[in-house]
Amino acid sequence: MMICSSFILNQTETAGEWTIYPWIHSNCNSLSDSDQLRPVSIPDIHPASAGITEGFSMCGGDFVEVYSDPSHVGVWDAVVTCFFIDTAHNIIEYIEIISRILKDGGVWINLGPLLYHFADMYGQEDEMSIEMSLEDVKRVESANLQQSQHYGSGSLGRHLPAN
Incomplete structure (x- = not known):
């Protein structure tokens, strides 16, 4: 891709x-x-x-490694994740990173299922994963982002209020 x-x-x-x-x-x-x-x-x-501007970012590599860098904190107006969040071993970590890198008033738009690529894989420690329902994902997200809630059909969309 x-x-x-x-x-x-x-x-x-x-x-x-x-x-x-x-x-x-x-x-x-x-x-x-x-x-x-x-x-x-x-x-x-x-x-x-x-309308793609110089602020557009597409990066190959591990999401956690790339966007955990302090240089990304509060930098992004929007984060768009497409068929992505269920690729995490730890979806909570992804949500925490997304909440940190968004500016006040920023938007997170997600499209895709919760198929959890590492679900039910047993035997290797690095293949364990956290699998949550959409309801639980919304709870974790709300706790991290503390913003108004807007949900579309099968997707997760957020608009963070400016402080």
Whole structure:
């Protein structure tokens, strides 16, 4: 995912510049052969026209290592996590880091399930994980962020009040 994102963000000159065939390797849920062979032009908009500024950050590596650094405390206006928070061994640690790096008035937007990649893995100490319901995630988040609550369908979105 990081390679594809980097390519689109850094190597695209126009909207619709690249053609991919995302369904070519799957026969599932196709009404006809032409569905499977349907091309898609990407990106739908040119990344430079999306308002991405110098404050944008996309980083390969361990989230905890990268964003625990004191230089990130209170720096970010928004944190967007997509199919991400359930990759943590300790989701509470992720929530604590997100709350620390957001500015007052900052926003956390999350999209994705709570499938917990390390759930039910036994035997190796480093594969243990904390698996919480969405209700518990919201409680931990509220305790850390102490802000108004706005929840969408299956996602977690927060707006922190400015002090």
